[in-house]
Amino acid sequence: MNRAGRKLGQLASRLLLIAFILIASFPIYWMFNTSLATDSELFGSGQKFVPQLQRLNEVPQNLAEIEILKLLGNSAFIATGVTVLSFILAVMAAYALSRFKFHGKGISGFFLFSTQMMPEALLVVPLFALFAGFGLLNDLTGLVLANTAFTMPVAVFIMKTAIDKIPYEIEESAKVDGCSPYGQLGMIVIPLILPSLAAAAVINFFDGWNEFLFANSFITDQDLWPASVGLAQFMGQYSTPLSTVMAAALVFTLPAIAFFLLVQRQIISGLTAGAVKG
């Protein structure tokens, strides 16, 4: 290929990449931009392309009016519960799948994977009936329990991939020193896979943080709404200005983006474990 052609190709691919970057970032930018506009601009004179930064100091007051801290607090409660419960269950399961051969191992792995194809909407109905019997509707604990079933298997995949990479000899020498299997897991394996554990914790936390379906179906008490349900309810309500909804959506989004960037490598390797081994 001649030199001019190659230059042209390079330029085209650079422009395409810039276009993709603009597309990826525009909606986030627009959320920010909208959060600084007034309803009369948005629905009347037209939204300006440049954010009205002088309104930035009004945002905290607007957010306080929709009790954003209560909404985020409920989300954080669900997310923390999901993370802790998933961690305890997943770290042991991942250890078993990585380190032992046993009857039913294949089927256990498939059982874990099968949760990935289960539509939550299918389980909403029977869980609704089940939770109604146990008084777990209108209870954040019920949301922790329901969501952990879907987040924990993902944590297992991430942790198993990490444990697979640790040489077994390290545990073997501890075993000779009289260390119990739980001791080997707790004192040797866990410290060695901390980055992957952090990744699993982050992904589980934000699965809980983002949860909408179960909360929308089980929670009727407004004081228990997580931010996801609160935001969806505020959207299109004329009593809440759109700028406030968008500011809240941004506050809800930014922690998820920040933490995801920190641990994306481990997340990808866990979710696709084994797919990329050429």
Add this chain to the structure above:
Amino acid sequence: MARQKSVVLAGTASSESPKKRGLSTTGLLPYLFISPALAYLAVFVLVPLARGVQLSFTDTRLINPTGGKSVGVDNYTNLLADDRFLNSLFVTITYTAAVVIFSLLLGTATAVLINKPFRGRTLARAILTFPYATPNVAVALIFIWMYNQSSGVFNQSIAVLGFGQVGWLEDPRYGMAAVVVATLWKVTPFVMLVMLAALQSVPDELYEATRVDGADGVSTFRAIVLPHLMPTIRLLALLMTIWSIRRFEIIYLLTGGGPVESTNTLVINIYQQAFNQQKLGVAAAIGVLGLLLSLVVTVVFFVVDRRATRKESQ
């Protein structure tokens, strides 16, 4: 080729290296470790699933979730004769096909573009990942606003070019496209990240060999890189398919299944039957059929993957 490429879903197959073979071990110990997780899933997935299957044979209503009586297979036979159900099956397949095809194409293209080192690459990759980390509800809300018929940024922009207002979420001709675009914005970065990992595992010698042969970029990609990526592409196709069949928030919040049921996927249909029409039995029957669809896709995937892997390793 000594190392055979294959798609192994984590935990579903043995990926042990030879040196770990010593551990076939010790009776109950592995079960002690794995049983809490399995018991948990039994209680919160299997039991509700069994209850769901049982509900699907009853006429249970939302107001009295424990009081339905058996109606045999009526829910299923009614569904299979119901235009609304058949439409939602068709909508699910359309939506899934569009999301799978376009997310794979766009995600792969982005991964290829960002695979070569250049200044600012880390930052570019970080920005390209934003959408994947954005919560579904936030994705839905910003797209609802951008699609707004009178004041949204899309219609404001095309107005400059002289076009009239389009009802992206109100017009049955555009509802599906609007939902697919919002979904693609969210999920394509996942494809990009996974494809990028796969691209970086292509050994440098492969590129070198073709460069010596004087092959240009495109034919190098097709002859050398693409076969190397096939297992990853197949896995991504599976994940994107079953995730699309499951997807709820974005569709529910953007269109709620409308306009005129043009985006009424099975999952949205389940939710409406259960919580709007209060027919838990019918909703459960749709759910069972949806799960069967996912199962069929997964089985087909494993068959195709096994066959392709055998062919590639010959």
